[in-house]
Amino acid sequence: MNEEKAQLATAADQIFYDVFKASPIGIAVEDMEGRPLFANAALCSMLGLSEEEMRNKHCTDFSPPEDAAKDGALFAQLRQGSIDHYHLEKRFFRKDGTLIWGRLSISLMQNAAGSHPLVVAMVADVTEKRAAEEKLRQSEAKLQMLTGQLIQAQEVERAWVARELHDDVSQRLVLLALNLDRLQQDLPPSAEFTHEIAKARKEVEDLGNDIQGLSHRLHSSKLEITGLARAAASFCKELSDRQKVQIDFYSENIPKELSKEVSLCLFRVLQEALQNAARHSGSRHFQVSLTVASDELYLIVRDSGSGFDPVEAVKGRGLGLTSMQERLKLVNGNLSISSQPHSGATIQARVPLTPRMESARTAE
Ligand SMILES: Nc1ncnc2c1ncn2[C@@H]1O[C@H](COP(=O)(O)OP(=O)(O)OP(=O)(O)O)[C@@H](O)[C@H]1O
Ligand SMILES: [Mg+2]
Structure with a gap:
């Protein structure tokens, strides 16, 4: 019986050894000091080194110092027992001195009781x-x-x-x-x-x-002279007179010293969002709010009209939504649209306030 077990174990060992040899992913087995004991053919060919040459190196020798340092810090955690595996993308030297990028996966291999733990390193060429x-x-x-x-x-x-x-x-x-x-x-x-x-x-x-x-x-020369909040209020008034729609405008704590880029960006987003609401929503009543919360400026334009699918709308021929997104990116902000067919639309533009604007905040 024991002999049968021993034969099975030997067969399994052989299979795993064959897998190790044939794997297209580079594999090395290292001791806990980070010294390679075995390396498969894929890893040797990836680095242009023989298995013997690999054995003569330490794992930190394979990469430029910055990459080796990152790997070394994680390896130290593995040795201390605080982690049992990690992944890292880092550069590896080939024998000819050129560099390749590898995705390294390291895990601890606990052996039978009494023997020393080993480390298995897998490297995919990325x-x-x-x-x-x-x-x-x-x-x-x-x-x-x-x-x-x-x-x-x-x-x-x-x-x-x-x-x-x-x-x-x-x-x-x-x-x-x-x-x-x-x-x-x-x-x-x-x-x-x-x-x-x-x-x-x-x-x-x-x-x-x-x-x-x-x-x-x-x-809008008003934008430069009176600031964003007043220019926005005035635009809402003008649009509601011209298009015969109702716009409820609300603003609070908008700094007067906004950069020209941020003011112009939010003003253009407001113009486009309101024009879209007036042209496409079918509703005649909109809400606009301009507020500051957690060091960020928020412009929200809401309508309760037909709504639309934002993902599909951006793929269309219109330029308005894309232009709003691109303008906001330029001032480190972003645009979010929540809308579903038949349930109105909410367009929210968010822009971070820089420390300069923060200190100059005065309520309008
Ligand atoms: N508030 C809204 N209510 C309903 N549909 C909207 C609304 N805003 C945008 N849409 C839909 O999204 C589409 C894309 O809007 P976008 O502003 O990108 O283009 P446009 O208004 O059609 O053309 P452009 O802005 O280039 O003159 C619109 O054609 C419309 O179908
Ligand atoms: Mg538009």
């Missing part, structure tokens, strides 16, 4: 994965930079168009209105065209008001 991640990170950073530049360019363009509309087109309309007034005064009250001139005069005046409104929406 060099390609790391290179792809780095490339992705670089492309994302580049995209973020380009988005920032595009938004900046759009703001410069908007400011220019707003100035042209205000300083040139508006002024010419004022002159036209004055000329029409003069013409009307010069004509006898009974003249044939008096009524037509009065009508044209009214149209010129309406056009002038619309152009001024457009100019303010494109570039």
Whole structure:
């Protein structure tokens, strides 16, 4: 019976040894001092070393000092018994001096009573994965930079168009209105065209008001002069008059000394969120709040209209939601949308307050 057991154990040992040899993942068995005792073919070929060369090294010799230090700290915890395994991505030297990235999994191997515990180290080559991640990170950073530049360019363009509309087109309309007034005064009250001139005069005046409104929406000088809370309140009032909707506006403790970037970002998010609510929700009643909590600024725009699926909406052709998200990213903030079809929408923009803004906080 005992002989049968011994034979089975030997067969099992052989199988595990074959698995160790054939594994495509690098495996090494080390003693508790971190010295390799065995290494399989996959690990040897990954590092370009023979098993004998591996045995002549200590586990800290395989990596650059920073990576070895991180590994060493975890290995020390393993030796002290506070952990029995850990994972780490670190760089490994190949024999030719080049570096590869490996995902290392270390675990303690308790042997039969009386024998010393050993450590099993598994290493998967993740060099390609790391290179792809780095490339992705670089492309994302580049995209973020380009988005920032595009938004900046759009703001410069908007400011220019707003100035042209205000300083040139508006002024010419004022002159036209004055000329029409003069013409009307010069004509006898009974003249044939008096009524037509009065009508044209009214149209010129309406056009002038619309152009001024457009100019303010494109570039709000109020934002720079009066600060975010007042400019936002004024925009809500203007929009509710123009679109005949009801907007309940509430603001509390908004610092006057917000950076230009943060004010403009939240102002644009407010404009887009309210325009979306007015255009798409089907509701005529919206709530806007601008508050500060835990060193963060919150802008919330709520409607109780048709609602929408935010994930699908961002994939659509519209640019509004994406532009809100990108603007917020540029000031370390974020956008969250909670909405479901038929249950209204809540758009929340969050921006952290920097210490400078914090100290300057004064309630408006
Ligand atoms: N408050 C809302 N209520 C209902 N649907 C909304 C609301 N806000 C956005 N949506 C939906 O999300 C879509 C995407 O909005 P987004 O602002 O990105 O684009 P848009 O308003 O269609 O076009 P753009 O903003 O580029 O002029 C909208 O087309 C609409 O279907
Ligand atoms: Mg929109």
